[in-house]
Amino acid sequence: MINLGVEAKDKVTGFQGIVTSRHTYITGCDQYTLSPPKKEDGSLCDNYQFDEGRIEIIGKGINKEEITSKKKGGPQAPSLPSK
Numbered sequence: 001m002i003n004l005g006v007e008a009k010d011k012v013t014g015f016q017g018i019v020t021s022r023h024t025y026i027t028g029c030d031q032y033t034l035s036p037p038k039k040e041d042g043s044l045c046d047n048y049q050f051d052e053g054r055i056e057i058i059g060k061g062i063n064k065e066e067i068t069s070k071k072k073g074g075p076q077a078p079s080l081p082s083k
Contacts, residue, residue: 002032007059010050018061023049
């Protein structure tokens, strides 16, 4: 298992970024999302997912405590209607 927050690269393409999420599929495949730094013009780059075997750890990355806030972000699941 690869820790979230480490700096990594894809062994095949050389794509580099911070590991920001892990995806475990019903088939047993684990993939990780790499989030690269912004472009020189300040715009954001796309994130990409890679199979665990293709990931090489290349740096310490970032500690999750550095970016965690007290309030959880992201969309909230809607309430299910009562029967």
